[in-house]
Amino acid sequence: MKKTLILGALTLAGLAATAASAATVDDVKARGKLNCGVTTGLVGFAAPDANGVWEGFDVGVCRAVAAAVLGDGNAVEFVPTTGKTRFTALASGEIDMLARNTTWTFSRDVDLKFEFTGVNYYDGQGFMVPKALGVSSAKDLDGATVCIQTGTTTELNLADFFRANNISYEPVPIETNAEAQQQYLAGACDVYTTDASGLAATRATFEAPGDHVLLPEIISKEPLGPLVRHGDNNWGDIVRWTFNALVTAEELGVTSANLAEMSAGSNNPEINRLLGTEGNLGEMLGLSADWAKNAIGVAGNYGEIFDANIGEATSIGLSRGLNAQWKDGGLMYSPPFR
Amino acid sequence: MSDSSKNSIAFVRTEVLPELPPPSNATGAVRWMRDNLFATPGNSVLTIAAILVIYIVLSATVPWMINGIWNSDSLSQCREILDGQSGACFAVLAERWNQLLFGFTYPKDIYWRPGLAFVLLFVAVAPVLFFDLPRKLLLFTAVYPFIAFYLIWGGSVMVPLVALAGFVAGAIVFLRLIKNSFAVSAFGALVAAIVVWYAGGFLIPEAEITEGAMRSIPSRDLGGFMLNMMLGVTCVSLSLPIGIALALGRQSSMPFIKMVCVVFIEFVRGVPLITLLFVASVMLSYFFPPEATVDLFLRVVIMITLFSAAYIAEVIRGGLAALPKGQYEAGDSLGLDYAQSMRLIILPQALKISIPGIVNVAVGLFKDTTLVSVISMFDLVGMIRGPILASTEWNGVYWELFLFAAVLFFVVCYGISQYSQWLERRLATDHR
Numbered sequence: 001m002k003k004t005l006i007l008g009a010l011t012l013a014g015l016a017a018t019a020a021s022a023a024t025v026d027d028v029k030a031r032g033k034l035n036c037g038v039t040t041g042l043v044g045f046a047a048p049d050a051n052g053v054w055e056g057f058d059v060g061v062c063r064a065v066a067a068a069v070l071g072d073g074n075a076v077e078f079v080p081t082t083g084k085t086r087f088t089a090l091a092s093g094e095i096d097m098l099a100r101n102t103t104w105t106f107s108r109d110v111d112l113k114f115e116f117t118g119v120n121y122y123d124g125q126g127f128m129v130p131k132a133l134g135v136s137s138a139k140d141l142d143g144a145t146v147c148i149q150t151g152t153t154t155e156l157n158l159a160d161f162f163r164a165n166n167i168s169y170e171p172v173p174i175e176t177n178a179e180a181q182q183q184y185l186a187g188a189c190d191v192y193t194t195d196a197s198g199l200a201a202t203r204a205t206f207e208a209p210g211d212h213v214l215l216p217e218i219i220s221k222e223p224l225g226p227l228v229r230h231g232d233n234n235w236g237d238i239v240r241w242t243f244n245a246l247v248t249a250e251e252l253g254v255t256s257a258n259l260a261e262m263s264a265g266s267n268n269p270e271i272n273r274l275l276g277t278e279g280n281l282g283e284m285l286g287l288s289a290d291w292a293k294n295a296i297g298v299a300g301n302y303g304e305i306f307d308a309n310i311g312e313a314t315s316i317g318l319s320r321g322l323n324a325q326w327k328d329g330g331l332m333y334s335p336p337f338r
Numbered sequence: 339m340s341d342s343s344k345n346s347i348a349f350v351r352t353e354v355l356p357e358l359p360p361p362s363n364a365t366g367a368v369r370w371m372r373d374n375l376f377a378t379p380g381n382s383v384l385t386i387a388a389i390l391v392i393y394i395v396l397s398a399t400v401p402w403m404i405n406g407i408w409n410s411d412s413l414s415q416c417r418e419i420l421d422g423q424s425g426a427c428f429a430v431l432a433e434r435w436n437q438l439l440f441g442f443t444y445p446k447d448i449y450w451r452p453g454l455a456f457v458l459l460f461v462a463v464a465p466v467l468f469f470d471l472p473r474k475l476l477l478f479t480a481v482y483p484f485i486a487f488y489l490i491w492g493g494s495v496m497v498p499l500v501a502l503a504g505f506v507a508g509a510i511v512f513l514r515l516i517k518n519s520f521a522v523s524a525f526g527a528l529v530a531a532i533v534v535w536y537a538g539g540f541l542i543p544e545a546e547i548t549e550g551a552m553r554s555i556p557s558r559d560l561g562g563f564m565l566n567m568m569l570g571v572t573c574v575s576l577s578l579p580i581g582i583a584l585a586l587g588r589q590s591s592m593p594f595i596k597m598v599c600v601v602f603i604e605f606v607r608g609v610p611l612i613t614l615l616f617v618a619s620v621m622l623s624y625f626f627p628p629e630a631t632v633d634l635f636l637r638v639v640i641m642i643t644l645f646s647a648a649y650i651a652e653v654i655r656g657g658l659a660a661l662p663k664g665q666y667e668a669g670d671s672l673g674l675d676y677a678q679s680m681r682l683i684i685l686p687q688a689l690k691i692s693i694p695g696i697v698n699v700a701v702g703l704f705k706d707t708t709l710v711s712v713i714s715m716f717d718l719v720g721m722i723r724g725p726i727l728a729s730t731e732w733n734g735v736y737w738e739l740f741l742f743a744a745v746l747f748f749v750v751c752y753g754i755s756q757y758s759q760w761l762e763r764r765l766a767t768d769h770r
Contacts, residue, residue: 041728
C-alpha cells in the first residue's frame, strides 16, 4: 500500500506543483476554495455536526470571508488544527487564514510574523465556583483550591491575581478541559478557572448548571481574532474588512432578514457603500461590488452570528458583555466604510 | 460346631457395597469453594473482600448500562428522560456511530467502500495467518493492497493499476537477473519499476473524479476507527520486513551496513513516537513548497513504520541471539550461501522464538495509532476528543464514548493475542 501511495502522492504533487504565487487571494480564487484553519473542536466556536458540517462562531468568520471572495459561504475547506499545529499550518501556507480562538499577543503578532486582522471575541479569564460555597467575589477566595490547566497563560494570570490581592490559594494542576470538568465536579477543587467563554460552555454541560456561578471578576485580557501571514497586505485587508463589514452591518441595522431590501438602495449612504450600491469599495479590495452583501448573506451580521452560536438563546448562554457594539457599551467598533 | 460357627458370625456381606457419593462438604461446588476460595482464614478474607468489590462495581455499572438511553438528540434530553436516575446516554453512539467508525468527512453514501475493503482484509490476511489454506490464495494477498487503496481513496483506477504494473515489471526483471547477482537484479528491478511508473503516469487522467460511486477521497477526509485500522495494518505489515532486514543488518559483518542499521535503530528508539509524528506533520511542511506536500497520511505511515521497525528489529535480534552458534555453523557446513542459510535455517527458528515479542510490538503499535489525534488527524480518539465532545449536543458525554473506543480496541488486540497463542501452540516453539 505504501508504494502505491508514494506513486499517488507523487502524481498529485506533480499535478499540484504549480508555483505558489504571492497573492493569496489569487490562489483562493484559482482553487475555488478558502482553506481556513479552525480548532479541532471547541463548543460553540467550531465543531462539525452529525452530518460533518462545520458550525460555530469562528466558522462564521471563515464562511463570511469565503463568501466575500468567492461568493459562496460553503466554498471553505476547514482544516482542523491543534494548539500546537496552528501556527505552522498558517506559516507554511497550508491554510490561508486562521480563525481558531487565538489570543492576539505581541509576540505572536511581531515575532511569529502574523497579522491579526481584528478581534471577533473579547475573552478573559474568569472563575467558576459551586453556589453552595457562598462566594460572590474572587477576592473572597482566600485559601481556596483552584483547578488550573498547566502550561497556559491562565496559570500565570492566576498567580498574579492572587499575589496582587495578597490572598493565598492551592493549585490543582490538570491537563485538559475535560479532566478539569471531572475534577471540579468531583470536588477535587473549590474553583475552576479558565477563559470565561470556556467556563460558560463547561457549565452548560453540567447536570445542574444552576448550582454553579461564574464570579464577576475577569482577571486577564484575551482578545481572540482571525489572523493571516505577514507579507500579503491585500489579503489581510480582505479578511479585516470582511469582519468589519459584519460588525458595521450590525451597527447599521443590516440583518439577514432585511439584506435584500437594503441592498436595493437606502437613504443611508454608508449602508449603500457597504452593500455596493454606491462607491467602489469592492473594487478597491479587488473583489466584486457585492462582496460585503455576500459575506453578510451567509449567516447575518456579527450580532446574528454571535446569537446563533454562543449567545444567550443557546445552551452556552454567553451575554454580549464586552462584545456588544460600542454604542451599547461594548468594544465592537468598526472603522467607517468610506 | 458347624452350627455355632455358622451362627457366630451374624451376617456376612457377599457382594461389595455400591460406592456412596463423597460427603457433601468434600465434593462439587462446596469442595471447590473450600479448596479455592476459603482454604485458610486469610483466603476467606480476601475472597469476601473481592466479592464485595465486584458487587460494588457491578451494582454501579449494571443499572447504568441497563438504564442506558439509545434514543435522544442531546445529552440534556438524555438527562430529562432519565429524570435523575443513573443511566448511560448511549444515544451519542446511535447518532454518531458513523463518525466514530469513518470520521466526519467521509461521504455517507460510500461507506460500503471501506466496509468492503475491511471484509476483503480478512480474505487477504487469512492465507498469511493460517498456512493450512491453499497457497494460491496468497495471490489475492499480493493484490489486496491495490484493491484496498482503490476502494478507500477511489479516483482513477489507473493509479493502483500502474502501481501494480510497476511491481510486476520489477518482479519479472528481478527473477530474470537473479541468476547473475543479487545486486544487479535488485537494481534492474528498481529501474524497471520506475520506468513503468513514469510511463504509466501519462495514462493517469489529470482530472479528479468528483462524482459517482468511485469518486476520489482526499486523505484528510479519512477518520475514525477506519484510520486506526488502516494505520495499524499498513504499518505492522510494512515494519515486519523492514525490521527483519534491520536485525540482519545489525548482525552483518559488513561495517558500513552494520553502522547504518545500529545508528538508525538506536536513533529511532531513542526518540518518542509523538516527536516523530510532529516532525511528520509540522516540520516536513516547511521543506516542501505549499500545495506540493506529500500526503499527510503517507508521512504518518512512514514515521510509524520506521518507529515500529526499529522495535521489531530488536525483538528479532533477540531471537537471532537465542539460536545456538551450531545452527549458523550447520548452515555454513552444508555449503549454503548467506541468503539460503538465513532463509532456510536461521530465520524460521529465530522468528518462531520472536513471536511473542513481535505480537507485543504489533499490539502496542496498533494502540499507538491513536497518537495521531495530536496532529489533528481524526482517528477514533481524535473524533471523540475533538468534534464529538465539542458539539453543543454531546459536550459532557465521556464514559459512553471512551467505553466504545475501549471495546473496539480490546476486540482487535485480544484477537491478535489469541492468534499468537494459537500460533505458538501450533509451532510448539519450546520443543517439549
